[in-house]
Amino acid sequence: MDKAQQDALKKAAGIEAAKLVEDGMIAGLGTGSTVRFLVDELGRRVQEEGLRFTGVTTSRRTQEQAEGYGITIVDVDDVDRIDVTIDGADEVDRNFNGIKGGGAALLWEKIVATNSDKIVWIVDESKVVDTIGAFPLPVEVIPFGAGHVIKRFEDRGYKPVLRKTADGKEVRTDENNFVVDLHLGRIDHPQDLAEDLINTVGVVEHGLFLNMVDTVIIGDPHGPRILSNSNK
Numbered sequence: 219m220d221k222a223q224q225d226a227l228k229k230a231a232g233i234e235a236a237k238l239v240e241d242g243m244i245a246g247l248g249t250g251s252t253v254r255f256l257v258d259e260l261g262r263r264v265q266e267e268g269l270r271f272t273g274v275t276t277s278r279r280t281q282e283q284a285e286g287y288g289i290t291i292v293d294v295d296d297v298d299r300i301d302v303t304i305d306g307a308d309e310v311d312r313n314f315n316g317i318k319g320g321g322a323a324l325l326w327e328k329i330v331a332t333n334s335d336k337i338v339w340i341v342d343e344s345k346v347v348d349t350i351g352a353f354p355l356p357v358e359v360i361p362f363g364a365g366h367v368i369k370r371f372e373d374r375g376y377k378p379v380l381r382k383t384a385d386g387k388e389v390r391t392d393e394n395n396f397v398v399d400l401h402l403g404r405i406d407h408p409q410d411l412a413e414d415l416i417n418t419v420g421v422v423e424h425g426l427f428l429n430m431v432d433t434v435i436i437g438d439p440h441g442p443r444i445l446s447n448s449n450k
């Protein structure tokens with residue numbers, strides 16, 4: 219699939235998901251190239267159809283885009299509950315286990331997701347996999363002592379790589395932390411790995427989102443497909 223085809227599928231999933239946002243709702247808005255299409259469509263509905271909703275964003279990038287359309291954005295701590303959060307994902311398997319954080323927004327995304335009544339992911343079909351882990355697993359790490367955390371990951375065979383920008387600087391998250399990508403190839407026991415990572419001092423959060431999502435909207439050349447998680 220070339221980039222134009224993939225973008226068309228992402229856009230189709232984003233437009234489909236935008237239908238879930240109704241007047242008066244509080245909606246969580248994820249981060250990434252797929253979510254950009256979602257926010258474009260919500261912005262169109264705000265401007266052309268008079269849709270009125272309140273957004274809670276998972277990154278400064280999404281906040282800027284949404285506010286550019288006149289969408290009202292509030293802090294996650296200003297709401298009791300979020301009705302629905304719509305976000306992208308890097309991989310998702312048939313058990314609704316996924317990897318997120320390719321855009322370094324996993325920490326705020328997980329906080330917003332855990333305070334949402336319903337979680338929806340929008341992906342193109344290439345992201346639906348049998349076993350997660352081909353996509354390097356992002357882990358958000360505090361800069362102080364990050365070298366030791368990376369060494370610990372190396373000792374465990376996790377093949378860590380500190381994420382850098384094109385000009386060689388460490389990538390910083392919206393919380394000013396580092397991102398370490400684990401090149402695992404496949405993750406057969408995601409729950410065990412999640413526990414190991416979160417119990418490592420210096421790790422703030424990891425990109426494993428296990429059985430959290432309610433609905434996955436997949437951009438498919440034949441039209442968006444919807445997978446519903448009945449085991450949550």
Ligand SMILES: O=C[C@H](O)[C@H](O)[C@H](O)COP(=O)(O)O
Pocket residue numbers: 248249250251252253305306307308317318319320321322323324327
């Ligand atoms: O940190 C970024 C997020 O988890 C994204 O939702 C994820 O990386 C998918 O992004 P994209 O839609 O650009 O593939």
